Amino acid sequence: MKMSKSKTRTLHCLWLFLLACLCSASLANNAKINFREKEKKVLDQILGQGKYDARIRPSGINGTDGPAVVRVNIFVRSISKIDDVTMEYSVQLTFREQWLDERLKFDDFAGRLKYLTLTEANRVWMPDLFFSNEKEGHFHNIIMPNVYIRIFPNGSVLYSIRISLTLACPMNLKLYPLDRQVCSLRMASYGWTTADLVFLWKEGDPVQVVKNLHLPRFTLEKFLTDYCNSKTNTGEYSCLKVDLLFKREFSYYLIQIYIPCCMLVIVSWVSFWLDQGAVPARVSLGVTTLLTMATQTSGINASLPPVSYTKAIDVWTGVCLTFVFGALLEFALVNYASRSDRAADMHRESIKKKRRDMEQASMDAASDLLDTDSNATFAMKPLVRHPGDPLALEKLRQCEVHMAPQKRPNCCRTWLSKFPTRQCSRSKRIDVISRITFPLVFALFNLVYWSTYLFRDEEEN
Template sequence: MPDLFFSNEKEGHFHNIIMPNVYIRIFPNGSVLYSIRISLTLACPMNLKLYPLDRQICSLRMASYGWTTNDLVFLWKEGDPVQVVKNLHLPRFTLEKFLTDYCNSKTNTGVTTLLTMATQTSGINASLPPVSYTKAIDVWTGVCLTFVFGALLEFALKPLVRHPGDPLALEKRLQCEVHMQAPKRPNCCKTWLSKFPTRQCSRSKRIDVISRITFPLVFALFNLVYWSTYLFREEEDETF
């Protein structure tokens, strides 16, 4: 009987319900089939620098405990040595729909988004082994948290940035209205330019408009650099 063992095994057990799951068959040509059902937890070193864009390969290492390769050689069965259940799949979350009824002007969506990002970051770190390097998911969540915190900071600074000569600056907000004569035909250029602050507009309004333009542009630039960098590194790692 081959003294087989798994060199990268961390934990394993046999199945004995209701009877031991093992059998031996001897064929007329002298071949002997020995089958046994076991469950194993194997060690698999992983490089998570590109997570979740990584691709890991875990090996199943088998060896003989007392015999050398001169006496015993293990070979995979020809044809279909590994069989996987067809309906086996990983659990995923599917976004069906979302409602905006609860996201009105009275709801502080920034704080909710910040708490959600913090919860997701904690869940990701809890489900992965601790490593000493920065993962791709850490860069993504870190930058997203920075943008959300920046939006909250911009919202908090708006009431403090007022005209220095306004005596009611701390009591009420300065309203800025841009009066434009409605054209007969819709003009996209004038509609876009009307969103920019004029000289009569308050500083807080100017900061708000600048943030509406700066935040999406910077986030789009970050996406371009992020995906270009990590997708290229993924292809490079697969090549080697």
């Protein structure tokens, strides 16, 4: 009987222990379930009807009646385009705001409830921030709206949203395509003045940029954050801005514009080495290069806005077009000089012929006089004039005038004398001088152009 009673007590204790374990497990599960249900109760407690009014702004620092402080930071996800014609750029970013609203404080249950999450922005007070230089913008709603609001136990509110914006970017294209452009992102309060709302950049790292940011024609060099408060007749409004400094990639323009223009100018110089009589070849070469250069210039200007000032690319194309046009005018001058040379040669030949005829007539008359003289002896007409003959002396003086060396030797004249040019041929000498002058002047222009625009300080916009 004693053994049976002891066994009964043992079994009874064992059942009680198992029952206690089951009850504790059930209570733990219910506690977890009840803890998740507490989030709803907390939201109803702080945002319930009649308890929170989203139309009233939060109080200032330390519960004072000062302005509410909103700290802002952004994350630049991508920059899709920078348009020179419309002077705008498109950017996609994650925009975040954080402020303190003491009306939203709640119990965090010993740290187990880190924050509450909302997806409806109209349930809490929101700053009336807008982008002052925005042209277009939209939110992202695939698959769900890319927005959330986190409420922390101390009443701090974090608002985050992903947006795409097309923003105005006034550009100064005086140094195009060797320029740098500053595009701004401006954020300001629309209705609350600085007495009620102040925007501040978040301390630490207010602007972040994705690491693999790639732009086809620009490079993002750096960005600067600043404040841009504006005063109007209705008050002063808080404003934030971030300046993005873009440097234009020059390699594209070097390959597509500068090198082809140089090649066209050099091709136009080929006419200087063609024969003067090759009129169709020289005319077709000059006209073709001129039309090609004009087409290139119009294509460049078509991709740029019609600004009132002169751009660096305008100087380059204008000078190149002038060189090509100058080569064509040089041929017109050569052709005119060639015709003048031919007319002068014909005139000289006619004068020489008349002189020879006159000399022959005078010699014939002298021979007749000698024949009539009975006392004169037979004299044979000399085949070669003696050095003392007046006509021979005159011809000798003309040759000495043309062949006499200069008193002061000139390097250019010495170089020109090496070319097989006819005496007094101006047209050939124009070609020879152009072969030297055009390349030298173009090289000097390149030296001045690149030294001016590559080392010129960027002007303030």
